[in-house]
Amino acid sequence: MMKLEKREEIFRAALELIAEHGFHGAPMAMIAERAGVGAGTIYRYFENKDVLIAELYREVEDKLSTAIQEGYVTEKPFRERFLHIGTAVLRFFIENPRDFRYLEQFHNSPYGVEHRRDKLQGKKGEGNLFCMLFDEGIYQQVMKDFPLPILFALAFGPLLSVARDHILGFITLDDALIVRTVEACWDGVRR
Structure with a gap:
């Protein structure tokens, strides 16, 4: 090898x-x-397991970031960009269930707490696509004026739940249901 x-x-x-x-x-x-x-x-x-876990996280996050940025156009209207990101996130998770389960474990463990905090506070580079989009949405008054953690929860929390339920076989997400789900997330954060 x-x-x-x-x-x-x-x-x-x-x-x-x-x-x-x-x-x-x-x-x-x-x-x-x-x-x-x-x-x-x-x-x-x-060097050790902590290094392996951190590097594996970066690799999975890079794959997710690539999926999100594919076809993302900054000049499109705000709603379309939001729907693009939400759809890309949901599709990535249902097409990569191991990556999804890993990310869930990482973000809900001591390994992910600091990383998540930095991302939500705009200190981590790649997470800034979300932060910039949400900051822009608040500034343009097209999104509710909530702190970023609440906006993330309203926008992406439901996506995580339905991805988990799809992976566990409780629901089957087809294209139409994915679109409707992401649009419902938009309804949760728009003004």
């Missing part, structure tokens, strides 16, 4: 195991076994 392939296998194994068992239920030895590498091999690529 080539060096890059080993790193990718370690990422894949860590993503699968953490999505299945959580951070504490996925020790490095188990990740190494699933990746088909020796336990010591992981430490050639990642």
Whole structure:
């Protein structure tokens, strides 16, 4: 196995195991076994488990960011941009259930608290697409004037719930239902 392939296998194994068992239920030895590498091999690529978890998060976040930015046009009307982002987020999650479960665990763990706080306060670069959009919406008075955490909860909280329910098989999201769901999120934050 080539060096890059080993790193990718370690990422894949860590993503699968953490999505299945959580951070504490996925020790490095188990990740190494699933990746088909020796336990010591992981430490050639990642100093420790915390570094692996942070780098895996960045990789998943980059994939999500790429999906969101594909076809995103800053010159389009505000509502269309909001709907684009919401639809891209929801589609990414239902098409990548392991990534979704990983992100949920990350954001709801001590690993994600500081990251999330920085993102909501506009201190992290990529999260700024959301922050800039919401700031613009408040400034243009097309969105309710709430603090960013509340706007995020109103706009994206329902998307997370329906993505989770789709992945668990409680609902089936087709194109029409995705559009209606994202439009309902818009209704929750628009003035």
